[in-house]
Structures are given as structure tokens and as C-alpha cells.
Amino acid sequence: MFLALQKPNRLSLVEQVAAQLESLIESGQWYVGMRIPAEPELVAELGVSRNTLREAIRALVHAGLLATKQGDGTYVCSASALGAVLKRRIRQSNILETLEVRYALEREAACLAAARRTEEDIEAMRSHLLVCDTAMKSGDLQAYTESDIRLHQAIVQAAHNSVLIELYEHMTEALHLSINSQSECTLHLETHQNIHQKLVEAIVEKNAAEAMEAVHEYIEKVKGEIQLELEEES
Helix, strand or coil: CCCCCCCCCHHHHHHHHHHHHHHHHHCCCCCCCCECCCHHHHHHHHCCCHHHHHHHHHHHHHHCCEEEECCCEEEECCCCHHHHHHHHHHHCCCHHHHHHHHHHHHHHHHHHHHHHCCHHHHHHHHHHHHHHHHHHHHCCHHHHHHHHHHHHHHHHHCCCCHHHHHHHHCCHHHHHHHHHHHHCCCCCHHHHHHHHHHHHHHHHCCCHHHHHHHHHHHHHHHHHHHHHHHHHHC
């Protein structure tokens, strides 16, 4: 019995090449910010035509994984197709929508972290908390913002859920925007820090209810200040 097989067409070859390039990105061999090898090198390595390679690269540019800079080359701009999609969507949302998504992710992360945190996780969270405290006392808003983000990422890491970690990681850009926005609000950094302390200690004590309540308190305070700022601008 003969199977009705068809020879691979040009489109399927393009898809195969695109899949190989995407795997290099998702594995980290091609990292975000890296300029990928020149076209002649890739053509020789893959054994395909220039047109096939160009179509594959064009597909990844369209997907948001690669970006071509005229006269400079092609660069990796996202670590995964999911990340590229999320970044595009988050850029279209407003700060309050982003905060609501942050609340959902961080509340669940806090709950899971309270049950799963390790000694290494505790050390990382307390280390970032200390940096936040130092930045707060010196009045360094930029340093506080950076350490604040790393603290929240450490809490999510302590949840030990790979999907949750990836989703949250791709929100980092929007996270910068929301935290920078709140830094310009009247909410004092000391208030932030007190809630951070409560959150971390609840996770250390494996108190999921208090950890989730701390996240709720933090997000609600930030949300209220941003709403007030938006009302004043309008």
C-alpha cells in the first residue's frame, strides 16, 4: 500500500527553518539583544536558499521575536513567541489594567510561595528587601524601582511554577511603567516598604492568607494613587 505523501513545498521549508531559528531563541542560544549571524553564514549552515532564509526571518520579525535594523543586522527582541504576543498586548493596555493583571498573578504567586519557598528563596527575598530599604532611606527612586521589581520577581520565583514565572517575566516592561508611575504619586516609599516587609515575612512564616492580603493592600494603594493622578490630569 502506497501512502499519499507529498514532497515538501517551499512554504513548509520556510516553516522548518523558522522553527529551528525559534528554538535557538527559546533555548537561550540566541539571547535577547543579540545580533544573529549574518545571512551568508546562516544560509551555509542551514543549506537553504537566501529567499527561504529571508522568508523565515521575516516570519519571526512579524511574530515579534526578531527585529531588523537597516544597515546593522537582525536582533533578537523577545525570548519566546508568547513573550512577544504579551508585550504587544500589554503596550495596548493602560496602567490600571496592568495593575489588575499584576494583582491576579502576584496574589497567586504569594499564595504558592508561602507553601513552596525554600531557604534560598527566603535569602533572595530578604536581600532585595534590604536593597529596597537602603534605596528608600537614601531617596534614590531609580534604585528603589529596580530593587522593587527584583523583589517581586523573587517572590514569583518562590512560587516554583514555571508558567506563572514566564507570564510574570514577560510583564516586566509594563511592571517598570506601573512602578515608575506610582513613584511619581504621593504614596510614600515608606508605605511601600512596610507592605513589602509584611509580604515577605508572611511568606517566610508560610502564612498564605496574610501574604495574599499584603498583595491586595499594596495593589489597592497603588491603584488608588494612580486613579487620583489620572483624575487630576483630566
